[in-house]
Amino acid sequence: MCECPYCEHTTATVVTIQNALETYVCDYCNKEFTSVCFSNQTHATAFAEKVKQITDDLAELLISKNKKYGNSALDPIRVFSSANPTEQLLVRLDDKLSRIKTQHITEDEDVLEDLLGYLVLLKISINKD
Numbered sequence: 788m789c790e791c792p793y794c795e796h797t798t799a800t801v802v803t804i805q806n807a808l809e810t811y812v813c814d815y816c817n818k819e820f821t822s823v824c825f826s827n828q829t830h831a832t833a834f835a836e837k838v839k840q841i842t843d844d845l846a847e848l849l850i851s852k853n854k855k856y857g858n859s860a861l862d863p864i865r866v867f868s869s870a871n872p873t874e875q876l877l878v879r880l881d882d883k884l885s886r887i888k889t890q891h892i893t894e895d896e897d898v899l900e901d902l903l904g905y906l907v908l909l910k911i912s913i914n915k916d
């Protein structure tokens with residue numbers, strides 16, 4: 788737990804960031820200080836928020852696609868192919884990866900989203916098997 792060096796209060800607010808060094812003001816005594824502990828906590832929180840933002844967006848995308856197109860990835864219609872859903876997802880992943888390899892796409896948002904999405908679906912499919 789991080790503490791104010793003057794009064795030992797455990798919450799403080801960032802006031803300035805200079806050269807990656809944050810200055811905090813204690814929420815209780817209002818004195819300013821710098822703190823490695825608060826700084827690490829601030830960076831950990833920022834990282835956690837970024838991870839949450841991306842995974843929340845992905846979840847929303849997958850859920851909305853599932854509503855729009857039905858459960859086709861996990862419950863394919865199997866007219867021509869009799870491969871099970873896991874095998875079909877592996878084929879879709881290989882197709883995507885092969886496109887990345889041949890077209891050298893590395894920063895295309897849609898491609899990254901598709902890959903992440905297929906990997907999540909693959910995990911669901913494997914857990915069902």
Ligand SMILES: [Zn+2]
Nearest residue numbers: 791794813816
């Ligand atoms: Zn204080």
